[in-house]
Amino acid sequence: MSRWIVSAGVLLCFAASAAFSQVPARPTDPVFARAQALVSDGNGAAGRALIDSVLAATPPIAPLYPQALFWRASLAASAADAESDYKHIVVDYPLAPQAADALLRLAQLELARGDRDGALAHLQRIPRDYPRSKSLARASYWMARVLFEKNDIPNACAANASALAQADTTEIELRNQIQYQGQRCPAPATVANVTAVAPAATSVAPPVPPAAVAESTAAPTASATIAKSVKQAPESTAQATRPKPPAEANDAKPSIVDPAKAPKVTSPTAKVPKPVASPTAATPATTGFSVQVAAYNKKAEADKLVSTLKARGYTARVDGTVAPFRVRIGRYATERDAEGALKRIRAKHMDGFVVRAPAR
Numbered sequence: 001m002s003r004w005i006v007s008a009g010v011l012l013c014f015a016a017s018a019a020f021s022q023v024p025a026r027p028t029d030p031v032f033a034r035a036q037a038l039v040s041d042g043n044g045a046a047g048r049a050l051i052d053s054v055l056a057a058t059p060p061i062a063p064l065y066p067q068a069l070f071w072r073a074s075l076a077a078s079a080a081d082a083e084s085d086y087k088h089i090v091v092d093y094p095l096a097p098q099a100a101d102a103l104l105r106l107a108q109l110e111l112a113r114g115d116r117d118g119a120l121a122h123l124q125r126i127p128r129d130y131p132r133s134k135s136l137a138r139a140s141y142w143m144a145r146v147l148f149e150k151n152d153i154p155n156a157c158a159a160n161a162s163a164l165a166q167a168d169t170t171e172i173e174l175r176n177q178i179q180y181q182g183q184r185c186p187a188p189a190t191v192a193n194v195t196a197v198a199p200a201a202t203s204v205a206p207p208v209p210p211a212a213v214a215e216s217t218a219a220p221t222a223s224a225t226i227a228k229s230v231k232q233a234p235e236s237t238a239q240a241t242r243p244k245p246p247a248e249a250n251d252a253k254p255s256i257v258d259p260a261k262a263p264k265v266t267s268p269t270a271k272v273p274k275p276v277a278s279p280t281a282a283t284p285a286t287t288g289f290s291v292q293v294a295a296y297n298k299k300a301e302a303d304k305l306v307s308t309l310k311a312r313g314y315t316a317r318v319d320g321t322v323a324p325f326r327v328r329i330g331r332y333a334t335e336r337d338a339e340g341a342l343k344r345i346r347a348k349h350m351d352g353f354v355v356r357a358p359a360r
Contacts, residue, residue: 157185289338
């Protein structure tokens with residue numbers, strides 16, 4: 001096993017173990033707690049099947065849906081699977097309580113494979129798009145960590161100082177980590193630059209599974225970032241090569257819920273349910289791949305974005321006859337072609353992810 005894959009695994013393990021230390025004290029949904037306990041006990045397939053059954057039985061517009069997606073990503077068998085669900089949350093459910101933490105986890109995945117600039121791009125969105133997130137202190141800590149790796153000492157120290165100022169007094173472990181990391185800072189740099197960098201570096205937190213995330217009434221909407229970026233130029237530009245995320249098993253890693261406190265299966269009703277088929281979860285016939293850039297509750301808003309995209313040279317369309325109405329670009333024969341298109345779209349400061357295109 002390569003050193004790179006080992007480091008990715010260590011990072012994912014740390015993220016999972018630290019996750020629930022920052023979540024408010026709210027009761028965990030018994031289904032998700034049970035899934036976590038199964039994965040922690042080494043029965044990853046059963047735990048993930050339990051989450052899949054929740055997703056199959058939940059309408060995509062329900063607040064529970066992004067929460068279940070976040071749990072599935074947290075308990076995923078590989079980093080690639082986790083990354084796909086985190087991107088789904090960020091793009092399709094930007095107002096869900098899990099969105100900020102999904103960005104944080106994406107940043108950690110980028111850092112695990114050595115893409116510091118990609119990690120910073122995700123981290124900088126957290127204080128900008130989610131200024132009230134409970135993950136700001138951890139986000140700033142990770143921002144400082146990335147900047148230290150880039151040898152940008154003044155900005156790294158400023159981010160680290162922001163992290164310490166934002167950390168709650170009850171987050172003892174996090175504060176210890178921030179203070180230890182701050183030993184690399186000259187005292188004047190730590191104080192002098194904090195106001196200059198804090199706005200862009202005020203958040204970096206290890207990923208937080210959705211154990212106690214508040215149920216949001218916000219349905220999927222398009223992010224403000226996409227709406228702004230659409231006004232830039234048409235599709236073109238550089239195709240930076242990005243390594244695939246590591247495929248690292250996660251069966252024994254998460255410690256989201258203490259297995260000793262997890263609900264015990266004492267009756268037939270507590271057994272792992274089989275996936276429930278529902279009309280909303282049916283997988284449509286597909287014809288190739290597309291890049292999804294937004295989703296709206298109202299079709300008029302999706303149509304408006306499509307018109308803007310078409311004016312900029314994109315072959316955009318709206319998929320779906322009920323909310324959420326998904327805005328997608330292109331139809332590509334292979335996933336590789338769609339990934340190439342996604343890179344060109346990102347070069348224009350939009351975000352998105354590759355999906356299978358439904359039949360016309």
